Amino acid sequence: MTDPVIEILEELAADYQIIECAPELADTAQFCERYGYELDESANAILVVGKAEPRLYALCVVLATTQLDVNKVVRKKLEVKKASFASPEETEAITGMTIGGVTPFGLPESLPIWIDSRLLNCPKVIVGGGSRDRKIYVTPQTLGALPSSEVIENLAKERPPEQ
Numbered sequence: 001m002t003d004p005v006i007e008i009l010e011e012l013a014a015d016y017q018i019i020e021c022a023p024e025l026a027d028t029a030q031f032c033e034r035y036g037y038e039l040d041e042s043a044n045a046i047l048v049v050g051k052a053e054p055r056l057y058a059l060c061v062v063l064a065t066t067q068l069d070v071n072k073v074v075r076k077k078l079e080v081k082k083a084s085f086a087s088p089e090e091t092e093a094i095t096g097m098t099i100g101g102v103t104p105f106g107l108p109e110s111l112p113i114w115i116d117s118r119l120l121n122c123p124k125v126i127v128g129g130g131s132r133d134r135k136i137y138v139t140p141q142t143l144g145a146l147p148s149s150e151v152i153e154n155l156a157k158e159r160p161p162e163q
Contacts, residue, residue: 004106005130014142019126019135026100026132028064039064042126043119045102047091050080057086057094061104061127061143062116066156073155077114101132104143113148115140116155 009016025034028042042064050056056078062068075083088099095102104113104127119125119140129136144151
C-alpha cells in the first residue's frame with residue numbers, strides 16, 4: 001500500500017525527514033517539549049471554513065508561535081462574512097486526517113493551502129505527518145511547491161506574550 005504523503009514528498013524531490021512520535025504527544029507544544037524542537041520551527045496546519053453556502057474551505061499553515069487571523073485575513077480571502085476553524089469532524093471529512101496529524105501533503109488539489117509568509121524565514125519546519133504518530137521536518141520551499149499552495153503575507157499575527 002502506498003502512502004500518499006510520502007508519494008507527494010518524493011514527487012516534489014523534497015528535502016524531508018519523517019519523525020515518529022507517540023500519538024498522545026502529537027499536539028505541537030507537547031511534541032516540541034518531548035522531542036526537543038522549538039515552537040518557532042513548528043507549524044500548525046489548520047482547516048478553516050467560510051460560513052456561506054456552499055461552504056468554502058482552506059488549509060492554513062502558520063508557525064506555532066503565531067495566531068491565525070481568521071476574522072480579517074482568512075474571512076477576506078474566502079470572500080465571506082464569517083469564517084471559523086473547521087470542527088474536528090469537518091477536518092477529518094475534508095482532509096481524511098485527525099487534528100494533530102493534519103499535513104498539507106496528500107490533500108485534494110481543490111483544497112487551497114495558504115502558507116503564512118513567516119514560514120519562509122525558517123530553514124526547516126515541522127508539520128503534521130498525516131497521522132498523529134508522525135511529523136514531517138521539511139523546507140518551507142517544499143510547502144510552497146505544492147500545486148494548490150499560496151504564500152500569504154500576515155496570514156497570522158504574533159501571539160501576545162503570556163500574562
